[in-house]
Amino acid sequence: MRIMAFSPHPDDEINCAGTLAKYADSGHEIAIVFVTNGEVGSAVMDNEETARVREQEASASASVINAQFFWLGFQDEFLYTDKASRLRVLEIIRKFNPDIIICPDKENDYHPDHIATAQLVWDVRIMTTVPNIKTDSPPCTKIPRLYYMDTVIGINFTPSVYVDITPYWEMKRKMVNCHVSQQGWMKDQYDVTHEEFVKVHTMFRGLQAGCKYGEAFRVPKFFPERIEEGGLL
Numbered sequence: 001m002r003i004m005a006f007s008p009h010p011d012d013e014i015n016c017a018g019t020l021a022k023y024a025d026s027g028h029e030i031a032i033v034f035v036t037n038g039e040v041g042s043a044v045m046d047n048e049e050t051a052r053v054r055e056q057e058a059s060a061s062a063s064v065i066n067a068q069f070f071w072l073g074f075q076d077e078f079l080y081t082d083k084a085s086r087l088r089v090l091e092i093i094r095k096f097n098p099d100i101i102i103c104p105d106k107e108n109d110y111h112p113d114h115i116a117t118a119q120l121v122w123d124v125r126i127m128t129t130v131p132n133i134k135t136d137s138p139p140c141t142k143i144p145r146l147y148y149m150d151t152v153i154g155i156n157f158t159p160s161v162y163v164d165i166t167p168y169w170e171m172k173r174k175m176v177n178c179h180v181s182q183q184g185w186m187k188d189q190y191d192v193t194h195e196e197f198v199k200v201h202t203m204f205r206g207l208q209a210g211c212k213y214g215e216a217f218r219v220p221k222f223f224p225e226r227i228e229e230g231g232l233l
């Protein structure tokens with residue numbers, strides 16, 4: 001399978017990182033698309049430097065699991081669905097031709113960039129196969145299946161699919177710690193490290209599913225419903 005995950009900011013891929021690691025390990029092709037540049041995510045660096053540092057951190061995170069790395073560079077906090085952004089997302093999907101797309105949950109997520117990312121994926125999903133809408137890459141061979149990843153710390157999210165990532169916790173932990181520039185926020189705000197924050201969430205979902213570490217997903221209703229076998233566990 002070819003699995004493409006959409007991360008609105010550099011570090012949102014962590015919500016499905018263990019699952020990506022698991023599928024990468026069994027020979028599936030993985031890509032991570034970082035949609036915005038994360039330029040406001042620092043209190044000590046200016047926007048330009050923050051974006052540059054976060055691109056390197058995101059690339060390092062993708063490298064942990066040998067995922068293809070795509071950086072779209074949209075402005076942090078100002079992502080909208082319009083013709084230009086749709087065509088950009090459409091092209092990146094066609095370039096990879098995924099069987100599965102993982103993106104945020106547009107009905108339950110809290111952040112406008114997360115919701116806009118999911119909306120963009122939703123908006124172009126059928127278009128990916130339509131030949132009369134031209135982009136640089138040829139149309140996808142089939143409409144990708146869509147999975148919503150868990151929300152930040154699981155708020156409002158009712159999973160329909162769990163993935164046991166217990167053997168891949170260590171890789172997920174490595175990916176979290178690639179995002180060095182983000183470690184101060186959690187510590188300052190809540191007195192927990194980024195790793196602790198992610199670990200609690202991952203163990204919470206794991207224990208719900210009867211394993212130590214887990215990740216949760218939800219399958220949105222969409223036309224057309226796909227009836228063939230396959231997909232995440």
Ligand SMILES: [Zn+2]
Nearest residue numbers: 008009012111
């Ligand atoms: Zn985010």
